[in-house]
Amino acid sequence: MNNVRTVSDTKRAFYSQHTRPINAIYRRVVEELMVEAHLLLVNADFNYDSIYALGVVSTYDRFMQGYEPAGDRDNIYRAILQANEADxxxxxxxxxxxxxxxxxxxSIDAFKSILDEAKTESGSDTLKANLHKAISNPKFKYSRLFAIGLYNVIESIDADMLNDKDKRDALMAEIASTIGLNEDLLKKDIDLYRGNLEKMAQAQEVMKDMIEAEKKKKAKREEEKKKRAEAKAAGEKTEIADASPTSDSE
Structure with missing residues (x-):
């Protein structure tokens, strides 16, 4: 009997590897990425590819940017994938x-040429090979992480183009048609990804401001504590001096 790992199994494996608490505003990112990867990796129709891998890595790196303590970032990333029995x-x-x-x-036109060629050939080019892998698989398992991987590929070619919604939607429609994806779902996932990046950036700025404000408050408390200690020490010296016997000069 083949026992499929459960989400609970994966979560237990993660928390056995990363035992430190996770910063509150990042906890949802970690949990969602871990569960999403789990549900894909236990799915019989899912096949690993580099576009999906880029989706996982870029999601983690971009949403966890600014995580403190910074030394935990790599450990959390590794724990997410190792808990899913991935490398x-x-x-x-x-x-x-x-x-x-x-x-x-x-240019984007060069990407479109590779996309078109990938319909009939694989080749040694890793981008073309991975696109062909998706196009030629009649049971290809689409995922949000695959969409994010595609987005990051395009962003590396022409980030400015992605800020033009009409051009972005047109390209996504072409990609969806060529690979055989649901166009509306692909566009929705990309728009959601972009929106969440903006929200996380805002949350990170708020957190940064809060940390800076707390540092200033702590520094002020320490300074006030130091002044009180100095004042107390000075008072004690005065009391000792007043209590000392004075010599009669006559």
Whole structure:
């Protein structure tokens, strides 16, 4: 009998590896990424690819940017994937290789050419190979993380184009048609990703301001404590001096 891991199994594995508390505003990011990866990896129709890996890595890196203590960031990332019985180093290697290819492309038109070629051939190019893998699989399992991986590929080629909603939607429609994805779902996932990035950036700024304000309050309390201690010490010296016997000069 093949026992499929449950979400509870994955969560237990995660918290056995990362035992420190997770900063409150990032807890939902960690939990959602861990569960989303779990549900995909136990799905019989899911096949790992570099675009999905880039989606995982970029989601983690961008939403966890600014996490404190900074030393916990890598440990949390590794714990998420190891709890899902995945290799965190492979994910990073594949994501970086894919981004390297994307950054070498001169334009979105070059990406479209690769997308079109991927309909009939794989080749040695990691971007084309991964696109072909998705296009040629009749049971391809779409995921939000795959969409985010695609978004980060395009962003590496022409980030400014993505700020134009009409152009962004047109490109997503072309990608959806070529790969065989639900166009509305792809656009929705991309828009949600962009919106959540903005919200997280705002939350991080608020948190940063709160931390700075707390540091100032702490410094002020320490200064006031120091002054009170100095005043107390000075008072004690005065009392000792007043209590000392004075010599009669006559």
């Amino acid at each position: 965190p180093d492979q994910y990073r290697r594949d994501a970086e290789e894919l981004l390297g290819v994307a950054k070498s492309l001169p």
